[in-house]
Amino acid sequence: MHFIRRLWSWFSAVDTVPDRSTERLFAERALINGDWTAFDLDTVKLLIAMFDTDKNGTIGFSEFAGLWKYIKDWQDVFKHFDRDQSGSIDSSELTQALQQFGYNLSRNLVALVQRKYDPTATAATGGRGPPPGITFDRFVRACVVIRQLSEAFKGLDTDRDGWIQVNYEQFMETVLRLP
Numbered sequence: 001m002h003f004i005r006r007l008w009s010w011f012s013a014v015d016t017v018p019d020r021s022t023e024r025l026f027a028e029r030a031l032i033n034g035d036w037t038a039f040d041l042d043t044v045k046l047l048i049a050m051f052d053t054d055k056n057g058t059i060g061f062s063e064f065a066g067l068w069k070y071i072k073d074w075q076d077v078f079k080h081f082d083r084d085q086s087g088s089i090d091s092s093e094l095t096q097a098l099q100q101f102g103y104n105l106s107r108n109l110v111a112l113v114q115r116k117y118d119p120t121a122t123a124a125t126g127g128r129g130p131p132p133g134i135t136f137d138r139f140v141r142a143c144v145v146i147r148q149l150s151e152a153f154k155g156l157d158t159d160r161d162g163w164i165q166v167n168y169e170q171f172m173e174t175v176l177r178l179p
Contacts, residue, residue: 004065005149011064031071031137040119046141047071074140088118088133094142103146117142149175 020141031039031047039047048059051067059067081097082089089097091114098105098113105113134142152174156164166174 001158003008007065007068008061011061033136035074040135040141043137043141046144050144071140075131075136078139080119086133089139090133094134094139097139098141098146101147102144103150113146152177 016171031044031163033039046072047067049059051058051063052064053062053063053069077097082091083096084090088096091110094114095105095110098110114134117134118132119134119135119138154160155163156166156174164171
């Protein structure tokens with residue numbers, strides 16, 4: 001009960017416009033990485049889409065409680081795979097995580113995931129910003145996206161042989177329906 005009161009206090013503090021919670025509000029105030037930086041906005045959008053159960057574009061308290069638990073669970077996963085405790089996931093840690101989740105991606109695919117979700121891979125930070133590797137928020141997003149894409153592929157792989165026979169329209173429709 002004490003936890004619920006604390007969570008309500010946190011939610012009330014960040015929800016300055018009651019019943020009108022926005023992605024930006026959550027990005028700036030509610031969802032914070034282990035280094036106190038705000039979550040990446042694309043990750044926030046993905047999480048809101050996942051937890052906005054009534055599909056009204058906002059996160060109410062009960063949805064926020066589910067989201068909070070989800071984030072807490074992912075923090076434990078992140079800490080487990082961040083073996084060097086750098087605050088980010090490097091390519092070998094990413095490979096281990098994905099393998100334990102049941103995704104045996106090639107080196108090339110892991111490298112692509114690393115480049116896509118590592119903010120330092122595409123731009124120099126000038127000594128500021130996150131350490132090299134995938135930050136917590138982007139790690140969550142990468143894993144969720146890989147799961148969603150894998151599930152979408154499985155839906156199209158009707159004979160379960162690892163190959164799909166779909167036309168471009170079917171493929172695009174499947175991918176674009178993902179949150």
